[in-house]
Amino acid sequence: MKKERLMTPGPTQVPEESLLTLARQVTHHRTPQFESLFEKTRRATAELLRTEGEVFFITGSGTASMETALMNVVAPGETILVLSSGKFSERWAEMGEVFGAKVVTCAVPWGEPFRPEQVADLLRAHPETAAVFGTLTETSTGVRHPIAELGRAVRENSDALFVVDGISGIGADRFEMDAWSVDLAVIGSQKALMGISGGGFVAVAPRAWEKIEKTPRRGFYFDLLKYRKSAQARTTPFTPAKSILEGLAVNLDAILGEGIENVWRRTALLAEATRAGIDAIGLARTTSSPADSMTAVFFPEEAAFDPKRFMSEIHERFGVKFAAGQGPWKGKIFRMAHFGLIDEFDILGTLGAIELALHFAGRPVEPGKGAAAAQRVFLRESKAFSSEN
Numbered sequence: 128m129k130k131e132r133l134m135t136p137g138p139t140q141v142p143e144e145s146l147l148t149l150a151r152q153v154t155h156h157r158t159p160q161f162e163s164l165f166e167k168t169r170r171a172t173a174e175l176l177r178t179e180g181e182v183f184f185i186t187g188s189g190t191a192s193m194e195t196a197l198m199n200v201v202a203p204g205e206t207i208l209v210l211s212s213g214k215f216s217e218r219w220a221e222m223g224e225v226f227g228a229k230v231v232t233c234a235v236p237w238g239e240p241f242r243p244e245q246v247a248d249l250l251r252a253h254p255e256t257a258a259v260f261g262t263l264t265e266t267s268t269g270v271r272h273p274i275a276e277l278g279r280a281v282r283e284n285s286d287a288l289f290v291v292d293g294i295s296g297i298g299a300d301r302f303e304m305d306a307w308s309v310d311l312a313v314i315g316s317q318k319a320l321m322g323i324s325g326g327g328f329v330a331v332a333p334r335a336w337e338k339i340e341k342t343p344r345r346g347f348y349f350d351l352l353k354y355r356k357s358a359q360a361r362t363t364p365f366t367p368a369k370s371i372l373e374g375l376a377v378n379l380d381a382i383l384g385e386g387i388e389n390v391w392r393r394t395a396l397l398a399e400a401t402r403a404g405i406d407a408i409g410l411a412r413t414t415s416s417p418a419d420s421m422t423a424v425f426f427p428e429e430a431a432f433d434p435k436r437f438m439s440e441i442h443e444r445f446g447v448k449f450a451a452g453q454g455p456w457k458g459k460i461f462r463m464a465h466f467g468l469i470d471e472f473d474i475l476g477t478l479g480a481i482e483l484a485l486h487f488a489g490r491p492v493e494p495g496k497g498a499a500a501a502q503r504v505f506l507r508e509s510k511a512f513s514s515e516n
């Protein structure tokens with residue numbers, strides 16, 4: 128039997144307390160017990176997002192929540208502006224096309240963040256824009272985008288709604304929905320919320336309802352008006368993935384019990400230690416605007432180095448599972464998370480495993496440099512150690 132060390136930016140390790148909820152007998156969802164679970168998780172997610180808006184649990188992976196957000200605010204023929212910076216943000220454009228929108232793309236090269244002026248210029252050129260679609264942390268590149276500044280650019284230069292995919296960032300990187308002028312935000316269950324895959328949330332700010340009510344209904348399952356109506360009766364319109372929500376309720380208690388500011392601080396420190404370790408090992412990171420939720424790293428370019436061997440060695444020998452590169456970065460990068468249950472020990476061990484796997488894959492290394500650099504970051508912030516939190 129082998130220990131699996133899931134270091135991917137989703138799915139991620141699930142806390143035991145949360146897993147144990149899955150061991151209980153199934154109970155029905157049209158019950159007062161479900162209504163209180165529903166209310167509790169709605170309140171908790173609104174607190175997490177820092178919004179006065181309403182949050183809806185969607186059964187379906189993160190993409191289902193993205194689709195819910197998009198199809199409820201975009202009518203056929205309307206212009207949308209998609210901030211495209213990698214595999215996941217491109218999905219907004221693909222989805223917009225499917226729903227008949229005129230898609231204007233604001234693209235930056237992979238690894239770069241958006242500048243608010245780019246968005247402001249495009250909005251002035253396209254005053255008819257109905258909604259702008261952004262991404263908090265682009266999981267294919269490891270970039271964090273400046274959502275607060277982008278939100279201001281949208282609000283100051285248009286009447287468009289601002290919709291943000293926070294699937295891999297919310298709960299790890301700072302996110303303040305109302306203060307940052309975000310009208311709809313999307314979360315996934317299997318990332319920083321440490322849940323089982325297959326669930327998500329869509330948060331809707333009060334300002335967005337007028338547009339949602341005016342948008343022609345297309346599709347049945349993801350109609351937010353149905354979700355709003357059912358929520359008045361403290362339930363979902365269709366049978367929810369209740370087990371996912373039960374696990375998430377436990378995790379949300381833990382996150383809010385620690386305090387979201389503390390979670391952001393702890394995650395930022397793990398991210399900083401990881402980056403210091405990667406730099407000390409001598410590998411290049413993909414971006415100068417890194418997310419706190421994850422780090423993406425280029426493989427060495429030497430001909431003697433075998434990236435496939437690196438990925439298989441690190442998994443098969445050490446149980447460390449990383450995510451691979453996508454699109455133009457397929458075979459060029461690996462991606463690791465530092466959110467949720469991942470702790471200092473995971474980071475130190477993973478940096479050691481990276482050094483050994485590099486060696487086995489054809490890049491000689493001086494052992495211990497990565498962990499030493501990360502330890503120095505942790506020593507500086509001695510409060511980082513979990514026992515003192």
Ligand SMILES: Cc1ncc(COP(=O)(O)O)c(C=O)c1O
Pocket residue numbers: 136137188189190191215262264265266292293294295315
């Ligand atoms: C930023 C982002 N958006 C969207 C998705 C898609 O989510 P899912 O695979 O749960 O449908 C992911 C998944 O990794 C993601 O990281």
